Amino acid sequence: MADKCDLCLLGLIILSSLLTGTSGVDHVFISSGENVSLSCNKALSGCKSTTWIYYNRFRRRGRVELITGGIKNKDTERHERLSLESDCSLNIKNVTEQDSGLYRCRQYVNGEQQGPDADVHLRVLHVSVSPSSSSSSSSSSSSSSQTEISPGRSVTLSCQLYSYDIFSCDDRVRRGVELLWVNQAGVDLKTDSRYQILSSSAPDQDRCIIISLTTTLLNEDDNREWRCQLTHRDHLETSVRYTVKYSGEKTLFSDRFVKTSTDWLYSF
Structure with missing residues (x-):
């Protein structure tokens, strides 16, 4: 009963802050x-x-x-x-x-x-990788697990904002939260037909907003960077970046992240 009361009070606090604009x-x-x-x-x-x-x-x-x-x-x-x-x-x-x-x-x-x-x-921004076809037996989609894929195969990067709110994700988008996939120059990848970008919200889950990038890997993708960035009212809050690293016979590997300034470098 105490937990329910706390959650009810929590809802009133959030609603009040939204209506009054208080901090x-x-x-x-x-x-x-x-x-x-x-x-x-x-x-x-x-x-x-x-x-x-x-x-x-x-x-x-x-x-x-x-x-x-x-x-x-x-x-x-x-x-x-x-x-x-x-x-x-x-x-x-x-x-x-x-x-x-x-x-x-x-x-x-x-x-x-x-x-x-x-x-x-x-609110936590997280990216996972899901190769749709792999040269190894691994089927993991976690960014912290190892998956082996090669050029010519399709890969999907899923960027997800995890959030707890009593309000819908659609409402959060209306209040200025946006996810974008951009290239090294900061250009929105929606403008490039090579990439399939899909956005969605999941109001019944803690993954409030999801934006996925799907593409077929090319040999020239070695050292190419893709970055998922989160903006709030047009202000950049945080970002996660993926840099493709080929080794050996142009085989792609997923490995642990390495911190670089405010971003995260995921070496494949």
């Missing part, structure tokens, strides 16, 4: 694999009074108390990736799409809440 809810966009710090806006000294709660209606455990009284709860799946800053901000290392959701910071003294909640919506 009571912070919105953070980030690419998977990066580190992020979520602000608590604390009013009290020290963090022993601080509690961080995570919400996501699409997860098996839709409400999880990550930090209680300034101490990490060890039974949470992300325990090893969490830490508190001196200002009680919540740090999350190596963010995954599973981390998307709403994070709420509360502070208590003698069991009574002090000040308003600090709410942060964390």
Whole structure:
């Protein structure tokens, strides 16, 4: 019953912030694999009074108390990736799409809440690769698994924004969130007939917006870069890039990402 009350209150908070234009809810966009710090806006000294709660209606455990009284709860799946800053901000290392959701910071003294909640919506941009035909037996579509393909075969890159909202994804698009596949020069690949670009929203899932790129690999694709970028009201928030790397007899390999400045380089 308490969980349902929290979710109802959450809906009212978000609705109020949208209608009034207040900044009571912070919105953070980030690419998977990066580190992020979520602000608590604390009013009290020290963090022993601080509690961080995570919400996501699409997860098996839709409400999880990550930090209680300034101490990490060890039974949470992300325990090893969490830490508190001196200002009680919540740090999350190596963010995954599973981390998307709403994070709420509360502070208590003698069991009574002090000040308003600090709410942060964390939205995670993630890309996976799905070769439609492979020279190996692997059928994995994860960006962190290994898949062997070759020029002349088709490959699909799926760029997905993971988000927790009580509002539809269509509404989020109307409020200025957009995903684009672009080339190294920043040109929208929709203008190139070689690429098939498909956009969709999934309001019944946590993958709020999806844009896929499908193309047939060419020999000259060696060192070619494709980038999925997320913009919010025409401002670039974050991006993920794929750079094709051939080796040997022009065989394409998918490997782990390597961080480069604000982007992620996926070597194939």
